[in-house]
Amino acid sequence: EVQLVESGGVLVQPGGSLRLSCAASGFTFSSYRMNWVRQAPGKGLEWVSSISGGSSTTYYADSVKGRFTISRDNAKGSVFLQMNSLRAEDTAVYYCTRMAYSSDWYPDYWGQGTLVTVSS
């Protein structure tokens, strides 16, 4: 059974930093691209970042480029999101997703999310 468990979400002040983690199990982790998607309170879904199985290719939304860094540890089956220079508008539930391939990569399994609140 595919499982994705996010952690690391807390209350942080504007300008602060945070590292989110996602522990994956139930599949061959290194074979899959992984993804972060966020959802601000009461709002829709926003794709944040993606990393290839071997970490060679990463992508970022313009809203987080230069502030967030995605990484992974295939030996530990984990993906991370380092978040720097946090802003109030980064407040959201952050979901870790596995990505499946059918012509291109799309999210198939989602974790339950971790809440990041940026406020003074």
Added chain:
Amino acid sequence: EIVMTQSPATLSVSPGERATLSCRATQSVSSNLAWYQQKPGQAPRLLIYGASTRATGIPARFSGSGSGTEFTLTISSLQSEDFAVYYCQQYNDWPRTFGQGTRVEIK
């Protein structure tokens, strides 16, 4: 960036009726379109990928169609558990983009 627009924003439907949700892209995404269902307090769940392929375990009452820039999600006979918010997402290009969602509510 490809902008995805869903309509209507809210759809009021009686149980047992048919629901038709639309998703439009500002440029062609081929068939690289997925649909997700999200219930309050839960993570999204994949329903459809490749515009028309049901994900594992998804009931046959959910169907997807379309290609290029126009897509449709149809729920043939709404069950109580289908009242939720539905999102489309294109995965033809980076950045991946979602529609703003359609809320399906009980009429």
